[in-house]
Amino acid sequence: MAALNVHKPPNLIPALRIALRGHAILENPRYNKGTGFTLKERKAFGLEGRLPYRTNSLDEQCDRAYTQLNQRDTPLRKNTFLQSLKDQNWILYFSLLARHLKELIPIIYTPTEAEAIASYSHIFRRSDGLFLTFPDEDIMEEMFLEQTRGRDIELIVVTDAEAILGIGDQGVGGIGVIIQLTCDILREAHVKFRFLQQNLSYTRKTALKTAGLVGGIDPSKSLSVTLDVGTNNEDLLNDPLYVGWPERRIRGEPYDRFVDKFVQLVRKYYPHSLLHFEDFGVTNAHRILDRYHDTHAVFNDDIQGTGAVTLACIISAIRVSSRARASSSSPEKKKLSEQRYIIFGAGSAGMGIAVQLRDAIVSADGLSRSDANRLFWMIDRDGLLHQNLEIQGVTEHTKEFVRSAEEGWGGNEHVSLLKVVEKVRPTVLIGCSTSAGAFTREVTEAMMRGLDEGAHPIILPLSNPSRLAEATPKDLMHWTSGRALIATGSPFESVKMKVDGKDMEFFIAECNNALIYPGLGFGSILSQSRTVTDTMLIAGAKRLAELSPAISSTDDGEYNGAALLPDFGDSPRVNFEVGVTVAEQAVKEGTATADWSGTTDEERQRGIQEVRNRAEKKVWVPIYPEYIYDQNGQNDA
Numbered sequence: 230m231a232a233l234n235v236h237k238p239p240n241l242i243p244a245l246r247i248a249l250r251g252h253a254i255l256e257n258p259r260y261n262k263g264t265g266f267t268l269k270e271r272k273a274f275g276l277e278g279r280l281p282y283r284t285n286s287l288d289e290q291c292d293r294a295y296t297q298l299n300q301r302d303t304p305l306r307k308n309t310f311l312q313s314l315k316d317q318n319w320i321l322y323f324s325l326l327a328r329h330l331k332e333l334i335p336i337i338y339t340p341t342e343a344e345a346i347a348s349y350s351h352i353f354r355r356s357d358g359l360f361l362t363f364p365d366e367d368i369m370e371e372m373f374l375e376q377t378r379g380r381d382i383e384l385i386v387v388t389d390a391e392a393i394l395g396i397g398d399q400g401v402g403g404i405g406v407i408i409q410l411t412c413d414i415l416r417e418a419h420v421k422f423r424f425l426q427q428n429l430s431y432t433r434k435t436a437l438k439t440a441g442l443v444g445g446i447d448p449s450k451s452l453s454v455t456l457d458v459g460t461n462n463e464d465l466l467n468d469p470l471y472v473g474w475p476e477r478r479i480r481g482e483p484y485d486r487f488v489d490k491f492v493q494l495v496r497k498y499y500p501h502s503l504l505h506f507e508d509f510g511v512t513n514a515h516r517i518l519d520r521y522h523d524t525h526a527v528f529n530d531d532i533q534g535t536g537a538v539t540l541a542c543i544i545s546a547i548r549v550s551s552r553a554r555a556s557s558s559s560p561e562k563k564k565l566s567e568q569r570y571i572i573f574g575a576g577s578a579g580m581g582i583a584v585q586l587r588d589a590i591v592s593a594d595g596l597s598r599s600d601a602n603r604l605f606w607m608i609d610r611d612g613l614l615h616q617n618l619e620i621q622g623v624t625e626h627t628k629e630f631v632r633s634a635e636e637g638w639g640g641n642e643h644v645s646l647l648k649v650v651e652k653v654r655p656t657v658l659i660g661c662s663t664s665a666g667a668f669t670r671e672v673t674e675a676m677m678r679g680l681d682e683g684a685h686p687i688i689l690p691l692s693n694p695s696r697l698a699e700a701t702p703k704d705l706m707h708w709t710s711g712r713a714l715i716a717t718g719s720p721f722e723s724v725k726m727k728v729d730g731k732d733m734e735f736f737i738a739e740c741n742n743a744l745i746y747p748g749l750g751f752g753s754i755l756s757q758s759r760t761v762t763d764t765m766l767i768a769g770a771k772r773l774a775e776l777s778p779a780i781s782s783t784d785d786g787e788y789n790g791a792a793l794l795p796d797f798g799d800s801p802r803v804n805f806e807v808g809v810t811v812a813e814q815a816v817k818e819g820t821a822t823a824d825w826s827g828t829t830d831e832e833r834q835r836g837i838q839e840v841r842n843r844a845e846k847k848v849w850v851p852i853y854p855e856y857i858y859d860q861n862g863q864n865d866a
């Protein structure tokens with residue numbers, strides 16, 4: 230895909246009517262333009278004496294901010310700089326991100342976010358998002374309304390921070406994992422705005438084709454929420470600077486009641502919103518998803534987002550591997566159901582991946598659910614999950630994947646990854662265990678030995694941040710003599726090596742849920758889907774796979790080292806496509822409730838034709854609109 234180009238005439242964005250003046254507008258990151266305010270706006274909003282003479286374009290502001298950013302010499306300092314830029318001016322922040330997406334994603338996201346979250350209380354400057362704290366349970370509704378009243382919220386991202394990335398319980402610092410996904414509006418209640426009447430369709434289409442859009446969801450319509458139910462992290466509990474509630478985590482009935490109170494507020498005030506759960510502990514994550522799945526559009530990113538992006542990655546890898554086999558004597562094995570999967574780490578991500586792949590196998594290849602379950606071997610701390618093992622805290626989801634005792638896995642003993650690889654001869658090995666280096670040379674070589682002639686091993690070390698990856702791409706490529714098809718959870722450099730005397734460069738895809746959740750979310754919000762169904766997720770994943778460089782570049786020839794998934798630099802457009810597909814699926818299957826989505830078969834057909842057009846209109850682009858002072862604006866709009 231072509232590089233993103235974010236230059237665009239500002240007059241193509243509709244004007245906003247705003248009631249704020251002077252200091253208040255400069256202090257509001259949603260509306261602040263800094264030196265970007267035009268002379269006309271400076272006059273209208275009482276800014277003439279508050280800003281230096283020169284008006285800068287957004288391009289100039291981005292160039293300046295980029296130079297300032299590069300004066301910060303560590304990723305964490307850059308992360309802090311960007312966070313403070315976001316606190317000052319959203320459009321500048323998103324616009325800068327859009328211009329340097331590939332470079333900046335690792336700064337605001339994995340791996341640097343892990344450091345920022347771990348030091349949250351120490352680098353704290355200013356709060357962001359909504360904090361709902363357990364001892365304040367009785368006033369939760371007031372706190373919720375205080376921040377949301379008058380707002381048209383479509384996306385709510387929430388964490389209780391029990392399992393942040395692979396770094397565990399981070400208490401209130403967990404807000405860091407979600408604020409990069411959403412932007413909270415300050416003092417929205419004092420502002421009234423409305424779009425001027427214009428023909429937007431050209432505007433948006435052009436913006437979309439030429440501009441970077443970050444997820445496509447208007448940040449003012451999103452809210453990030455921390456459920457501070459305590460922390461079991463001893464370091465935080467003993468840290469006098471810890472800014473969260475310094476008590477042990479609440480469990481059991483009080484926890485469920487607290488979460489339920491929050492979910493019911495979301496349902497009451499924002500029935501059409503998407504509620505995105507991030508980095509909950511594994512048992513709570515599954516229970517919460519199951520509990521609300523049929524009553525609200527809920528989405529657990531670690532379970533479903535990871536499942537969907539991994540499904541896309543595997544579809545892409547199987548295509549490459551089967552093409553390679555087409556020229557050998559062994560069967561092609563093009564189908565998901567023709568693979569054997571070992572999943573190392575049976576937590577939220579591992580189970581999410583297993584369920585998503587299993588569902589896709591059932592729907593695409595027509596296997597029964599139990600036959601499809603048999604294609605998976607799940608391994609956790611205690612080794613392979615098999616019936617003779619006394620496993621602690623097995624969830625309903627996990628049970629389905631426990632291997633039968635008749636397969637001869639022995640008694641209640643630890644069956645190691647190596648043993649399982651040797652016996653099962655997997656074609657796909659996925660890591661989401663937080664166990665750095667677990668995919669050793671021995672394991673990898675054993676996997677290679679078990680493959681059919683000509684096949685590529687598909688190996689996905691997905692644990693984040695980078696230092697927790699189960700193996701590095703460089704090692705895997707060398708251990709497999711350049712055969713492995715690899716994707717990782719955090720970004721890694723490409724691997725250059727000679728294969729059969731030829732110089733090759735292998736690009737390592739980032740198989741991270743961030744490559745798909747904005748699209749899944751956008752599609753769900755666009756169609757106002759009542760629930761997020763498995764079929765919507767599968768449709769989104771298939772679309773993502775189709776857009777992978779590995780698929781397009783191996784169509785008529787040998788694998789050339791292209792990445793298994795689209796590049797993060799292309800994620801805005803990729804996510805737009807995923808969003809359109811997900812919304813089309815929601816309309817098709819009748820879960821969409823948007824007024825244009827229709828109820829009869831005929832109306833739905835028309836609704837599907839509408840989706841792209843609606844998406845283009847809805848997508849948010851980080852470019853300054855013109856502001857018009859609306860003296861009569863109602864402060865409580």
Ligand SMILES: NC(=O)c1ccc[n+]([C@@H]2O[C@H](COP(=O)([O-])OP(=O)(O)OC[C@H]3O[C@@H](n4cnc5c(N)ncnc54)[C@H](O)[C@@H]3O)[C@@H](O)[C@H]2O)c1
Nearest residue numbers: 394395511574576577578609610662664692693718741742
């Ligand atoms: N790439 C992505 O998009 C993505 C998405 C979600 C999670 N992740 C990563 O995957 C990892 C797990 O995340 P999660 O949300 O599933 O956490 P989780 O705590 O729910 O699951 C981790 C599981 O790994 C198991 N485990 C720990 N040590 C192990 C070992 N030595 N051997 C085998 N199993 C072991 C744990 O018992 C647990 O069941 C994290 O590093 C996270 O960053 C990546």
Ligand SMILES: O=C(O)C[C@H](O)C(=O)O
Nearest residue numbers: 339394395531693741742
């Ligand atoms: O946040 C990420 O980078 C991906 C994923 O949600 C994780 O928990 O690791």
Ligand SMILES: [Mn+2]
Nearest residue numbers: 394507508531
């Ligand atoms: Mn996560």
